[in-house]
Amino acid sequence: MARYAQIVGWGMYVPSEILTNDDLASVVDTSDDWIRARTGIVERRIAAPKETTATMAIRAAQAALRVANANPTRLDLIIVATATPDYPFPATACLVQDALGATKAGAFDLSAGCTSFVYALAVGSQMIISGAYDQVLVIGAETLSRIVNWTDRNTCVLFGDGAGAVLLQASAVPGGVLSAVLGADGSGGDLLMLPAGGSRHPASAETVAQGLHYVQMNGREIFRFATRVTARATRQALDEADVNLEDISLFISHQANGRIIQSAAKSLKLPPEKVFVNLDRYGNTSSASVPIALCEAIEQDRVKRDDHLVMVGFGAGLTWAAVVVKWGVPLPVPRPPRWTVVWRRARYRWAAVRSYLHRLGRRILSALIGLFVRNNGSG
Numbered sequence: 307m308a309r310y311a312q313i314v315g316w317g318m319y320v321p322s323e324i325l326t327n328d329d330l331a332s333v334v335d336t337s338d339d340w341i342r343a344r345t346g347i348v349e350r351r352i353a354a355p356k357e358t359t360a361t362m363a364i365r366a367a368q369a370a371l372r373v374a375n376a377n378p379t380r381l382d383l384i385i386v387a388t389a390t391p392d393y394p395f396p397a398t399a400c401l402v403q404d405a406l407g408a409t410k411a412g413a414f415d416l417s418a419g420c421t422s423f424v425y426a427l428a429v430g431s432q433m434i435i436s437g438a439y440d441q442v443l444v445i446g447a448e449t450l451s452r453i454v455n456w457t458d459r460n461t462c463v464l465f466g467d468g469a470g471a472v473l474l475q476a477s478a479v480p481g482g483v484l485s486a487v488l489g490a491d492g493s494g495g496d497l498l499m500l501p502a503g504g505s506r507h508p509a510s511a512e513t514v515a516q517g518l519h520y521v522q523m524n525g526r527e528i529f530r531f532a533t534r535v536t537a538r539a540t541r542q543a544l545d546e547a548d549v550n551l552e553d554i555s556l557f558i559s560h561q562a563n564g565r566i567i568q569s570a571a572k573s574l575k576l577p578p579e580k581v582f583v584n585l586d587r588y589g590n591t592s593s594a595s596v597p598i599a600l601c602e603a604i605e606q607d608r609v610k611r612d613d614h615l616v617m618v619g620f621g622a623g624l625t626w627a628a629v630v631v632k633w634g635v636p637l638p639v640p641r642p643p644r645w646t647v648v649w650r651r652a653r654y655r656w657a658a659v660r661s662y663l664h665r666l667g668r669r670i671l672s673a674l675i676g677l678f679v680r681n682n683g684s685g
């Protein structure tokens with residue numbers, strides 16, 4: 307029997323602190339007019355000191371599970387799409403897995419620059435369509451404010467923090483993720499990069515002094531690349547899905563620059579009502595931008611059952627990707643009964659206790675082994 311990967315849950319989280327263009331103009335040589343005119347961005351969210359990519363990913367994931375009324379212990383796989391993980395390792399997805407109490411799920415991070423979420427959606431849906439898994443949680447989460455040089459006006463005005471998540475579920479109902487096109491051109495890797503902190507330039511006092519732990523970008527080249535690939539990848543994904551351009555109900559592009567989105571929409575001859583834009587309020591949240599946009603589109607009643615959506619991303623790598631989704635869930639989704647909310651909260655508390663007990667158990671065991679070895683060694 308044919309299997310389909312339907313999006314059955316979605317959720318987002320953005321930090322509460324807002325940084326406006328005027329705020330930025332008081333720290334670097336820029337202006338609200340310049341940023342609005344060149345990017346379309348008006349404000350962005352900035353993570354609080356205690357917030358990280360994992361904490362935001364967890365909030366978005368919990369919201370997605372709530373919408374789907376899904377049990378985290380039944381998740382098969384968690385993919386966190388991010389360029390700003392909490393650590394190089396362990397994967398941020400493992401931190402999310404632990405916090406959700408997703409005891410049977412595999413977990414890994416996926417890194418494809420700002421395209422990571424669309425890549426992850428392609429990977430997650432294929433895991434389902436192939437029959438390997440039934441439920442895959444795909445999260446895009448970023449804390450870009452931690453890797454931006456706040457004295458570099460070329461980059462610091464562009465980015466923001468946040469997270470979005472979708473729950474993919476196996477279904478016999480035709481639809482869901484119909485096609486995916488992934489692309490890469492590593493020859494452009496130097497156009498957008500974080501030079502230090504990897505094996506090429508391990509973090510050192512020198513790399514920090516040279517600011518190599520900050521995002522470096524050739525904005526003009528990235529702009530040209532993005533306008534080229536966005537429409538092309540969209541057309542390819544539509545061809546693969548056998549869906550006509552006119553049948554797209556909503557075009558959800560990576561929210562990097564309003565002019566890039568407009569240029570793609572113009573090339574695809576899409577009217578403004580079919581193009582979703584929210585970068586004015588969040589800036590470029592990299593891997594989080596597409597799922598956050600999807601959540602807001604649903605909230606604004608711009609998605610209906612059987613609609614065809616295109617989600618398209620581009621970014622560091624260089625990478626690009628597009629997926630076509632036939633929406634399968636009737637909207638709005640009824641609110642889950644109150645007891646399920648309480649039950650889910652209790653589950654997350656239990657997941658935290660369970661995690662603590664595991665760590666404590668490991669510490670006690672290793673102390674006992676140490677004691678045993680010392681006693682036997684001295685005896």
Ligand code: COA
Pocket residue numbers: 335336337340341344345420459460461463498523525526528529532562563590620621622
């Ligand atoms: N405020 C005021 N002036 C600024 C500025 C800022 N924040 N940032 C750059 N400028 C200046 C430049 O120094 C330059 O001055 P100069 O002509 O005296 O050298 C001038 O504005 C024009 O710079 P330019 O780079 O040509 O501007 P642009 O129209 O290409 O816009 C970007 C710059 C970064 C907004 C645009 O190139 C862009 O959005 N690129 C894509 C970036 C992106 O999406 N990255 C993430 C991909 S996932």
